[in-house]
Amino acid sequence: MKKPYLFPILLSLLLTTIGFSCPEECESYDDVPLRIDSISTQALDNRADKPVLLPSGAEGFLNAYGFRLFLNAVAADSLYDGDFCDNYYLSPIITGCHIYSLTPFAGGPGADVSALFRYVDQSGYLPRYTAVSESAAQIVQDWNFTSLQRFDFLLVQPPAVEGWYQFELRLTMQDSTEISTVTDLIYLK
């Protein structure tokens, strides 16, 4: 009781030490342009709660078919080796996204079947389906320098009959060039 302020002072020191540890901060940010280096797809089985990648050659399911788009980007400057603090963006950016059927399906080979698919927007708290035409705006966000980017497209209006199906996804870039990838031929039952 002779030093009534000793305990509060010690407590304050302790709380200050614990509460005010400084996080690592970036002093400057550089905007680094990236260009798409590789593009590929893999079929999805979406019968369960989350989509599962199908091995090549496996059969798919009409009501739960989709494919995952893999995009890899590299820095436009080939000598760039990455920095934790930098911001990355695609250049040129993607302005359009379409899916075409390469097999007889909803209008025959070559038909634009984008309306039969949905892009799965995972950026929010809950997954949300958006039109394929709106997916370009989502794809250009939040690019990372080191990791492969993944985007899911699901067939929500499947054909009535089982058979072999194949799709082509085309990305239109801001400079009017196109990047495309073709899904594996898959038997949907």
Added chain:
Amino acid sequence: MKYLKQHLVYLTACFFLFGGAVATGQEIRHPRGLYIRAELVYIHLFSPRYSPLIDPLTSIQPDNNAVGLEMQWQSRRRWGVFFQYTFIHSLNSVRKTFREQLQQVFPYDYISEDIKGIPEPYQSSEGPLQGLLGVSYAFDRGKWNVQPRLFLGGSSFFPLSADVALKRVGTNQLSKLSFKPVNAEQDGSVSAFTFGAGAMAQWHIWRRWSLYGSLQYSTSRWNLQYSYQTADQVTGVEDIQLYESDKRWLHNVRAGAGLTLRLTRQPL
């Protein structure tokens, strides 16, 4: 009826227990004055669960811990008035219970594990509260003091309000389910009139300090309305339905123990 009988048995036991301690005061250890109390409480809900599509009381589990604070004015003529405030900390895993309930309603859907709006574990700061105003009548015997009590007031809690993704089994169909109470306050809480009875026994330990134990029964009646909106992610079709929960009495029995401090220094 079964629950009512249980409560009556509890109440009768309380009165017999404390009635035995009643006597004429030999030495007043708990004189007229202002008292404050703090206690740790166990609360058990006896009410059968509500049975709307989704039980709005999922955020209150049957077994709960609580902290009770109380201020009491004790008159010379044994009567006292008190105000009691209780912070209830639910000991639950709300998401698990909630998902189980949803699974019964939507047996053909997977329910997302991330449930927006429901923190896990459920925070005590968002738990139920109870504020009661009451009267007591004190019996003193030596160091003992026993007070049967009657009280009324209000209880409030935050009924579940959440957004959930429903993924149809075996297909690409996805829906977003949003449900929330429509007759809640702006902060999302609901409240109801509460009343009950109980008893408290305290034992004087030193100067102005006493130990005490309490047993209380209270009940409240809730009327909750829920909006229940599903938005089909494929077609964009939205469906909104309103559900009203059963109007049932929510009974609870609480047992607690704590410390009493007489604020007034000299016996008045």
